[in-house]
Amino acid sequence: MKSNAPARQAGARGHRLAALLTDTFWGRLTLRATALAIVLIAWQMAGDDSVALLFPTATRTFQAFIELMADGRLPLGLLVTGQALLAGFAIIIGIGVPLGILIARFPLVDRTVSPYFTFLVAVPIIAIVPVVQALLGLTFAARVTVIVLFGISYVVINSAIAVRRVKPELIEMAASFGARRLAILTQVVLPAAVPGIMTGARLALGQALIGMVVAELTIVGAGVGSLIAELQGRFKVAAVLAVAMTIVLIGLCLLSLVEMLERRLNRWSLTK
Structure with missing residues (x-):
């Protein structure tokens, strides 16, 4: 039984973190800012500025x-x-x-x-x-x-x-x-x-x-x-x-x- 205690504690911390990110204003803002940063990085990498008619960075x-x-x-x-x-x-x-x-x-x-x-x-x-x-x-x-x-x-x-x-x-x-x-x-x-x-x-x-x-x-x-x-x-x-x-x-x-x-x-x- 004791061996399962760390796993349960880790699961509880994960649930608290998920609730913090989804149920609070700053948590939702953090998630959206992170998603936006990932999109911008992917966009910058996918773009091509060598020719004006290509997909821009x-x-x-x-x-x-x-x-x-x-x-x-x-x-x-x-x-x-x-x-x-x-x-x-x-x-x-x-x-x-x-x-x-x-x-x-x-x-x-x-x-x-x-x-x-x-x-x-x-x-x-x-x-x-x-x-x-x-x-x-x-x-x-x-x-x-x-x-x-x-x-x-x-x-x-x-x-x-x-x-x-x-x-x-x-x-x-x-x-x-x-x-x-x-x-x-x-x-x-x-x-x-x-x-x-x-x-x-x-x-x-x-x-x-x-x-x-x-x-x-x-x-x-x-x-x-x-x-x-x-x-x-x-x-x-x-x-x-x-x-x-x-x-x-x-x-x-x-x-x-x-x-x-x-x-x-x-x-x-x-x-x-």
Whole structure:
């Protein structure tokens, strides 16, 4: 029995270390920084700067990023693109969450509306982009519409599922104490459905980022879409990759913010 004690102690230390790295902010930051360092080293080793058209190294890509930031083209493109993304995501949340709640609470709304959002999930949205362009033209509204189409179904469906999964006994208990429908919705149903709603918001944000790029590359060259098209035409491979990596990093930052908000709202839901 004594011979197994060191192994058990080593296993316990391993579990504590794993918990420290995954359950704390600094632990998660350390893991992500380590993963990023490994990717950058591999990228630097895989790149080739001998010819401009070859896959660039991380250092050449970073130099291209500095140049784009210095001449102001990348900040301006991100500003223009960010406006469409912000407007589209606001519409996704503002319409998607209430609509998901209505679908879950009213069977008539469910039978009427749900098939359309199932269609949006099943069909590649890029196939609908020409229709949006024909209806709205080369406008800001067209870009926002594409972003909304890419992401809204995830919020609607996840919100509806989350509301349906609220335990009936919680609603019955609140009703037995005389709570009205609005109070049951705001104080019982929504707090219990927060995890599912936030999962839908996180998925929708990822899809909205994809829709943002698709809209600018297919409908109208605006923002980073215009910048990418210009750089591609001039065969600036490192600069194109720098813009793409900037979009990826911004997307990761936005997703991290949504995750932080999700954890805060989850704590609020557990206190209700």
